[in-house]
Amino acid sequence: MAYTLEYVPQAILDAMATSHMLGIFFRMDSDPALHIWMGVNDIPAGIDSLDEDGTVYLGGGRLLNVPTLEVLVNGQSxxxxxxxxxxxxxxxQKLLDNLPDVRGKDIKIGFTTLDQYYQPMGPIIPLWTGTASHPTESSPAVAGAESPTTSISLAVVSGTNTRSRASQVLWSAPHQKALYPTDKFCDGTARLARGVAPAWPNY
Structure with missing residues (x-):
């Protein structure tokens, strides 16, 4: 096999330049790994160097609300x-009872074009990497004879900043003095956080 610098194969670029069907794939590096694609049938597909031969992505149904995927910029995601x-x-409930540990697991979102038989025209091309934070569940209210349903979601962030609990945003004087009782370096950070330019002491 020849080495190439083409991240997206030319055949897929040619297909995307015309009318095409796009497959969107979700992979979570849990144990075992979770493979889902936005479609109705299970199809064999894989991400090079991540998925083994014979990997099957399960059909997750029709994709409705597509979240905006952002990359980590200046520590913010x-x-x-x-x-x-x-x-x-x-x-x-059965799914939640048997849910593997997901916190901190690597998430890959990728795509490839599909042929007339709804089969991938090439390997999955990973475009976005995230980190799993925590699962949530909700049960919308029902009316009349409607059957109750449950929605299960997974919060994912770009980078490594998981959101299940707040991160420390201000290192204040009490934090610093807990480690170094005589250090006054952070004495002005509270005023600095309010937009005041403190007069730093000379030692």
């Missing part, structure tokens, strides 16, 4: 949620 809705409560 947004949180997005990937979810499945319309699950009956008993099935959802």
């Amino acid at each position: 947004g949180s997005v949620e990937f979810g499945i809705s319309g699950i009956d409560p008993s099935t959802a």
Whole structure:
């Protein structure tokens, strides 16, 4: 196999230049790994160097609300949620009871074009990497004879800043003095956080 610098194969670029079907794939590096694509049938596909031969991506249904995927910039990243809705409560409870540890797991979102038989035209091309934070569940209110359903979501962030608990945003004087009782370096940080330019002492 010849080495190439082409990240997206030319055949897929040619297909995307015309009318095409796009497959969007979700991979979580849990144990075992979770493979889902936004479609109705299970199809064999894989990300080079990550997925083994014979990997099958399970059909996750029709993609409705596409979250905006942002990259980590200057230490700031947004949180997005990937979810499945319309699950009956008993099935959802079984899923939650057997849910593997997801916190900190690597997430890959990739795509490839599909042929007329809804099969991938090439390997999955990973475009976005995130870190799993925590799962959530919700049960929308129902009216009349409607059947109750459950929605399960997974919060994912770019970078490594998980959101299940707040991160420390201000290192204040009490924090510093807990480690170094005589150090006055952080005595002016509270005023600095309010936009005041403190007069720093000379030692």
